[in-house]
Amino acid sequence: MLRLTSGLRPYFLLIVLSLAVFLPGLASVPPIDRDESRFAQASHQMLESGDYIRIQFQDESRAKKPVGIYWMQAASARLLGAEHSIWAYRLPSVIGAMMAVLLTFAFGQSLVGRPAALIGAALLAASFMLVSEAHQAKTDAVLLACTVAAQGALARFYMAGNGAAKRPGQGSILIFWLAQGLGILIKGPMVPLVSLLTLATLWIADRRIGWIRGIRPLAGFLLVAAMVGPWVAAISSATGGQFVGQAVKSDLLPKLLGAQESHGAPPGYYLLLMTATLWPASLFAVPGFVRAVKSRQAAALRFCLAWIVPAWIVFEAVPTKLPHYVLPTYPALALLAGIAVAAGDGVLQSRWAKIYYGVCCLVGLALAALFVYAPIRLGSGLTWLSAPPALAALAGGLAPAILAWRGRIKAAVPVCLIGAALTYGLAFQTLLPKLDQMWVSQRVAALLPPGTPAAAAGFHEPSLVFLLGTPTRLTTGTGAGDFLLTTPDAVAVVASPDEAPFLATIEAAGRHAHLVGEVDGFNYSRGRPVNLKVWDLMGKP
Structure with a gap:
């Protein structure tokens, strides 16, 4: 074990492991509905329009998340020359997940030692939830990297304040505040929330907080304001001040006050899922957590517990629940698993x-x-x-x-x-x-030449817009008929319930529709089968 943990070997091993679990399927799995396709499409529209301030899904303002992830995805797609390929928009998530793993080891070694940090970082890399997020063009893998950077830097100051390490230098201060600023640009207040909950818990547990002066709070707040402020000012100007208000009213408050988009569950939901979502690290993380609770006098264990417990309680208390919400606590759980394994602790038996x-x-x-x-x-x-x-x-x-x-x-x-x-x-x-039945949009797109004008009735999934193009009109059966009648060389993608009004509209104009192809599949976003027919117009008027 000593040879594996010396020098740069741990970083090399973790990079190889990360690539092995994060890269397969990156290009071969089609765009996933709905969140991934919405993120990727909004990033793609930035490239199309040249507007890197406003976040749009077609003509609709997407006031859900700040701009950071969209900039990263747009930059990735542009630099790689793959603006129409989903893998290019997923690449920032791969990089974010890999950085989270490497930072878990880099900061973890000062907390728990190199062997435990290497085991913990490797287990984090292989955890089901992180692998899943690394394969999707969303915020959470990059957010995790920001969380680990901020918490890792904070841990160094805490350990120094307890006499367990040398006082960190300016680099750690800069990392902490840069991670806070970037985290806000990625997903709003999540990284500051985790850090504040950690600080509050340590203050209550230790009855002292003087060590926090080392992170230079005043200078740090100014740095974060300098990072976040320009975009907030720009988006407020571009939207007449509506973006922030919409984000709070349509995204944040509904999650805090109710089960948004039917994603509700009672407290204990994450605890029940953890064996699967943290698998295979959960095999050692649960015993490791129990060991940490029993040995919480140790400063490193106390910090990990302060990272996990209050944030977990908050996530369990919020009515809206999705499995990835607790991902920011997984690095600390993985480190606790690493400690237990490296020590050969009796709790494991x-x-x-x-x-x-x-x-x-x-x-x-x-x-x-x-x-x-x-x-x-x-x-x-x-x-x-x-x-x-x-x-x-x-x-x-x-x-x-x-x-x-x-x-x-x-x-x-x-x-x-x-x-x-x-x-x-x-x-x-x-x-x-x-699994062809899942990839309905991809099968529809395969029937059409690139750039074909299209309208969709009864099937409005974002993946269809990403694959067919931004101008794709999402409408009703009647609207699809009107679109076909007025748009040269167009097609209509019509679900079974909308077929009758679509055909009636075409026939009322004295025209006939021609069936290009048919796709049967399963709309997993709605949990039900779907039948789509692709039509164009027969002959000339």
């Missing part, structure tokens, strides 16, 4: 821990069953493509749990990492793209 290893086996079993069933339900039927990822999930779920149950904890870690890497790679690269 306790009776309840062995029972929990059995529970973790269920994740591998569930994934294997999902990989077999998904092509039957959403593909062309039972296929041999299910076998490799299903077997990898079984091995990756059962083998580490058995090794841990037998007390071979340090052997269980590389086995679970290899199993997870094989599972994700095979699932994202070979199986998921073949």
Whole structure:
């Protein structure tokens, strides 16, 4: 272990692991509805319009998130010359996820030592939720990198204040405040919220907070204002001051006061999901957390607990819940797992821990069953493509749990990492793209030459707009008919319920519609089957 943790070897190993779990499927998985496609389309429209201040989805202002992720995605697509390819918009998420992993090790080593930090960072890289977010053109992977940078710098000052480390230099101060500013530009107040909750908890626990003067709060606030202020002023000017108000009224307050977009769940939701969303790190993270609670007198453990517990409580209390909301706490949980494994702590061999290893086996079993069933339900039927990822999930779920149950904890870690890497790679690269019933928009786009003017009735998913183009009109059956009648060389994509009014509109004009193609699939955003027909006009008037 000493050889693996010396010099730059840990960074090399973590980069290789990150690439192995984050890259497969990046280009082969079609745009995902709805959030990813909305982000990617808004970034694409920045490139089309040259307007890098306002955030638009077609003609609608997208007052949901600040501008940071859109700038990153637009820059990625432009620099790579891949403005119509979803993978270019996903690349910032890959980089963000990788930075989160590397920063977890870089800052974690001053908290918990190199061996524990390496184990924790590797487990974070392989965690299901981070791998999922790295594959999507959204905010959360980049947000996690900002969170780790801010919390890691804060940890250095806390450890120095407890006499456990040398006082950090100007670089740590700069990292902390740059991470706060960038975090605000990515997802509003999330990074400051996590840091403030950590500070408040440590203040209550330690009954002192003098060490915070080391981060230069006044100068830091000015730096953050200089980073965020210009865009806030520009977007306020461009929208008549409406953007911030819309973001608060249409996004933030609904999440705080109710279950936005039917994403509600009772408190305890994240706790119940954690075994799966943190898998395979959850195998060691739960025992590691229990160990930390029992040994919370140690400054490093107290900091990790202050990072996790208050933020988790807030996320559980907010009515709107999505599985990725607690992702900012996962680096600290992974570090606690690393501490327990590196120390060979007895908690890993306790009776309840062995029972929990059995529970973790269920994740591998569930994934294997999902990989077999998904092509039957959403593909062309039972296929041999299910076998490799299903077997990898079984091995990756059962083998580490058995090794841990037998007390071979340090052997269980590389086995679970290899199993997870094989599972994700095979699932994202070979199986998921073949689930044709899910990728309705891609199949529609495949029927049409690029740049074909189109209207869609009854199927308004953002992925269709991204694939067919910004001018795609989302309308009714009657509206699709009118569009076809008035737009040369156009097509109409019409769902079954809108077919009758569409055809009636065409026939009322004395014209006839010609069926170009038909797509049957499953609209997973709505949880129901969908039938789409693509029409153009027959002959000339």
